[in-house]
Amino acid sequence: MRSHNEGFNNNSLKKRNRGLLFKLIATGQCSSRIELAKTSGLTKMSVTNIVSEFIEKGLVTEANLESKMNVGRNPISLTISGNAPKIIGILVGRDSCSAVLCDFKCSVLKKIQINMEHCSKEKLISAVFALMDEMLNYENNIIGVGIGSIGPVDIYNGMILNPPNFYGIENLPITDMISHNYHLPVAFEGQYNCAALAEKYYGNCRQFHDFIFLGITNGVGSGIIIGDEILHNAFGLGSELGHISIDYNGNACVCGNKGCLETYVSIKVMNARLAEITGKVNSFENYCKNYKDNRIDRELTEMIEKLACALTTAVNMLHCEAIVIGDQGNYFPDKYLKRLEDIINNSKISDKSRKITVLKPYFGEEAQLFGSAVNFMNKVFHSNEFF
Ligand SMILES: [Zn+2]
Numbered sequence: 001m002r003s004h005n006e007g008f009n010n011n012s013l014k015k016r017n018r019g020l021l022f023k024l025i026a027t028g029q030c031s032s033r034i035e036l037a038k039t040s041g042l043t044k045m046s047v048t049n050i051v052s053e054f055i056e057k058g059l060v061t062e063a064n065l066e067s068k069m070n071v072g073r074n075p076i077s078l079t080i081s082g083n084a085p086k087i088i089g090i091l092v093g094r095d096s097c098s099a100v101l102c103d104f105k106c107s108v109l110k111k112i113q114i115n116m117e118h119c120s121k122e123k124l125i126s127a128v129f130a131l132m133d134e135m136l137n138y139e140n141n142i143i144g145v146g147i148g149s150i151g152p153v154d155i156y157n158g159m160i161l162n163p164p165n166f167y168g169i170e171n172l173p174i175t176d177m178i179s180h181n182y183h184l185p186v187a188f189e190g191q192y193n194c195a196a197l198a199e200k201y202y203g204n205c206r207q208f209h210d211f212i213f214l215g216i217t218n219g220v221g222s223g224i225i226i227g228d229e230i231l232h233n234a235f236g237l238g239s240e241l242g243h244i245s246i247d248y249n250g251n252a253c254v255c256g257n258k259g260c261l262e263t264y265v266s267i268k269v270m271n272a273r274l275a276e277i278t279g280k281v282n283s284f285e286n287y288c289k290n291y292k293d294n295r296i297d298r299e300l301t302e303m304i305e306k307l308a309c310a311l312t313t314a315v316n317m318l319h320c321e322a323i324v325i326g327d328q329g330n331y332f333p334d335k336y337l338k339r340l341e342d343i344i345n346n347s348k349i350s351d352k353s354r355k356i357t358v359l360k361p362y363f364g365e366e367a368q369l370f371g372s373a374v375n376f377m378n379k380v381f382h383s384n385e386f387f
Contacts, residue, residue: 016382017042021050023381025060026104027201031077051078053387058083080104085143088135088184089373090128091191092149092174094166094218097124099131100366101139102373104380106202110138111369119167125177132182143386144185145178146376148194148368151221155236158188164219164254187376190238191215192223193230194371195326195361197378200225202370203362210320213361214241214311215327215368220262223371226318242266244310261310265303267328274299288331304336308343315348315356322357330365 020040024030030039037047054060061081080103089100095117101110112134114127136142152161158175160166175186189197196213199205205225213223220242224231232238242262243255250259263269267284275281277295291297311323323344325337341358348356361367380386 016384017046018050018387019381019383021047022054025078026080031079085141086139087373087376088132088142088145089369090131090145090147091369091372092147092160094150097127097131098369099135100369100373101135104377106370106374110135121169121172124169129181132178142184143380144187144376146372146374147174147186147188148191148372148375151190153188153190155188187379189375190223191368192221193238194375195367196223196225196230198363198367198371198374199324199361201374204359205322205324208321210318211322211324212314212320213324213326214329216265216267216329217327218268219266224318241310241314244313246306246309261306264306270303284328285331288333291333300336304340305343308340312344312347315344319350322359324359324361326361326367327365330360
């Protein structure tokens with residue numbers, strides 16, 4: 001059974017009490033000392049001491065919630081201070097590099113994007129440094145940098161490995177590049193694990209302990225949260241749901257397998273197919289807007305059925321509570337996600353009474369970007385070293 005008192009049952013968490021309390025305040029889960037004690041399982045005395053320390057250091061502030069309805073003492077609410085340090089998130093994508101500056105409430109202070117056509121290793125590095133420089137010119141109270149990247153990635157060595165069609169860029173030690181140049185701590189993750197974290201702490205998945213974030217773009221990628229943590233193996237590898245096969249005799253995939261999901265439902269494949277049947281080249285967003293065209297509806301419905309086939313396999317392995325369809329999947333009209341939800345719930349093997357929710361990201365197409373920053377916040381939440 002899962003305990004609601006996150007601080008009780010796990011010794012490693014006891015060592016991370018500061019990070020845990022800071023997380024509960026930052027993510028808005030708790031706004032008073034009493035709530036913090038209840039949720040964390042720590043004693044009121046420990047909570048009071050740690051919160052006082054946060055206030056002294058300018059990390060947290062007490063706001064008087066003025067209420068005209070209630071005469072008497074106004075409730076006091078704990079919140080992240082405006083003086084608390086900020087976080088830079090950098091997202092390395094195939095077509096662009098973006099950066100976001102945010103606070104620990106995940107409010108955006110500044111956002112920049114650099115498009116990268118015909119990129120090279122040198123151009124990518126200078127784009128990342130240009131984003132960092134501009135953010136640091138704007139704000140100097142930075143606690144650290146979170147990087148999200150197209151995969152595959154080696155999170156322990158901070159390297160972008162060998163993404164397909166990525167201008168021949170391989171084995172880029174992006175974590176070292178940034179930490180050496182800017183002397184800031186860095187957290188590094190695959191982009192959809194980042195997106196999943198953003199949804200978990202600040203988005204539509206706050207109530208879920210186990211869920212999948214499926215990102216559909218020119219490839220299909222995934223981030224998985226199980227037991228409130230990102231799913232990795234011992235070497236730091238994350239999930240690759242785009243390479244679940246839906247046909248053992250199907251399309252040949254770059255990975256060597258046949259019938260991989262992404263060979264059928266990537267946006268590149270879908271756009272080519274939709275252009276062919278409608279005779280009109282358009283963006284996936286615009287095709288989705290025109291879903292009432294029967295020809296488009298048929299293709300989108302078939303796409304959903306293929307997604308359902310692969311996702312049911314994932315659900316049977318992971319028994320998750322929810323699936324977020326993100327990146328350009330964010331453009332699906334609601335009826336398709338409802339259809340996806342229905343098929344998965346009717347086809348999964350176990351616990352038919354527990355319904356799986358299929359939803360869109362709160363952060364929309366920007367879940368990966370915000371997630372890059374949240375990835376660093378996650379490091380802070382899991383550690384004492386920043387306090
Ligand atoms: Zn494959």
